Amino acid sequence: MNYQLSDRVRALNPYIGAELRDKVETLRRSGRKLIALNVGEPDFPTPVHIAHAGIEAIIKGVTKYTPVQGTHDVRQAVCDKLKRDNSLSYGPEEVIITTGAKQAVANALLSICNEDDEVLLPIPCWGSYPEMIAHTGARPVFVETDPEQDFGLNVERLGSKVTSKTRAILLTNPNNPTGAVLDRETLFAIGMIAVRHDLYIIADEIYEHLVYGEKVPSIAALSEEIKARTITINGLSKAYAMTGWRIGYACGPLPVIRAMTVIQSYTTSNPSSIGQYAAITALKDEGDSVKEMTKSFDERRQYLIREIQSIRGLSCPNARGAFYLMVDVSRYFGSVYEEGTIADSKDFAEYLLDQVGVVVTPGDMFQAPRFIRLSYATSLAQLQEAVALIRAALSLLKMREENLK
Ligand SMILES: Cc1ncc(COP(=O)(O)O)c(C=O)c1O
Known part of the structure; x- marks a missing residue:
């Protein structure tokens, strides 16, 4: 049989993040010792009281279909959380529970985008967004942010990209991969652009609790006009x-x-009933389990920034949120070693993996080809080991003359 696939699926690029995760699994199964700084998930276990709620759900028989939109109780728990943490007032009918935030972003884009629409997307950005936008038939329009400004968003630049085809602005705050955190003034200015041009805002706030410094508001909380067009x-x-x-x-x-x-009713139906039940317990948490995690992440963040900046040829902007650090590795492009030359960030990542077993994500995945992304969602001891290995691996590289300065 000729396995003809759809144009829609053939237009999708392979997801570098998932490929890398699979590669790490395979290498580990073959006995290779690796330090994975590519992971996008906390290294902490799910807090025990939440895990117990999941067990209780199974024992009590909360194991059937639920309403597609999610149970009333979990949607009410989300409303209570939004009021408590974000000063946002929504009713349960204005909330949908999804199979991860990823499905929520995909559903939102599919709900508002038509063929040839444009979606403004600040870059570097999470690797899933461009393909998710393209999959709806719309087009991502990249808005560059500058490492010299710690990847903060230049609002005028964003405004200059608006055309008659622009449908939405897709924001991540705090940002994956840059760790940038947009402040209230910037968020308000972005909101005003959306109001002026009648655009939607999709505000991905999945890292909201992971801010090392002053907490930032939800963009939807900044005015009623902004809220009316925002999908948080x-x-x-x-x-x-x-x-x-x-x-x-x-x-x-x-x-x-x-x-x-x-x-959702035509694709996945309701998200896991057990997960929804446990979510009610999780959402009641006013931040105690989150606080402990954030404290650890902050220690690791400070350590990693300090160390990376002390390694010859590497530099990194300050990251104030999430658990990622972008490292400019472009001064190593053109460097030679016994088995080859490092031409780009993919080669750089491969070099670290092959030489010292440190896994990092190449910046291409985030529209940032001069960078690699390090995740510090791993223990301080592992980070210390990784830093020593990176330092050793780079000392073996001969940098090009013009990059030595
Ligand atoms: C910006 C951003 N949004 C959404 C997600 C997906 O989250 P979930 O696990 O809830 O689907 C991620 C995961 O890496 C992310 O970085």
């Missing part, structure tokens, strides 16, 4: 170390949430 996305993966439970959610204007529910 969040989930339990990062804040409660629940990546495998696959529970995310979105809140926003009723017609959009209804459309997202229709899409």
Whole structure:
């Protein structure tokens, strides 16, 4: 048989993040010792009281279909959380529970984008977004941010990209991969652009609790006009170390949430009933388990920034949120070693993997080809070992003359 695949699926690029994860698994199974700085998930276990709620759900028989949009109780728990943490008022009908925040972003895009629409996307960005946008038939329009400004968003630059085809602005705050955190003034200015040009805002706030400094508001909380056009996305993966439970959610204007529910009804139906039940317990947490995790991440972040900046030829902007650090490795491009030459960030990542077993994500995945991304969602001891290995591996490289300065 000729396995002809659809044009739609053939247009998708392979997901570098998933490929890398698979490669690490395979290498580990073959006995290779690796330090994985590519992981996008907390190294902490799901807090025990939340895990118990999951067990209770199974024992009590909460194991059947639920409403597609999620149970009323978990949607109410999301509303209570939004009020408590984000000063946002929504009713349960304006909330949808999804299979991870990823599905919420995909459903939101599918609900609002038409063929040839444009979605403004600040870069570097999470690797899933460009393909998710393209999959709807719309086009991502990249808005560059500068490492010299710690990847903060230049609002004028964003505004200059608006055309008659622009449908939405897709924001991640705090940002994966850059760790940038947009402040209230910048968020308000972005909101005003959306209001002026009648655009949607998709605000992915999955890292909201992981901010090392002043907490930032939800963009939807900044004015009623902004709220009326904003779909806020969040989930339990990062804040409660629940990546495998696959529970995310979105809140926003009723017609959009209804459309997202229709899409969900034809694809995955409800997210796991057990995950939803445990989410009610998780969402009641006013931040105690999150606080401990954030404290550890902050220690590791400070350590990693300090060390990376002390390694010859590497530099990194300050990262104030999430658990990632972008490292400019471009001064190593053109460097030679016994087996080859490092031409780009993919080669650089491969060199570290082959030579010293440190796994990092090449910046191409984030539209940042001069960079690699390091995740510090791993123990300080592992980070210390990784830094020593990176330092040793790079000392073996001969840098090009012009990059030595
Ligand atoms: C910006 C961003 N949004 C969404 C997600 C997906 O989260 P979930 O596990 O809830 O699908 C990730 C995961 O890496 C992310 O970095």
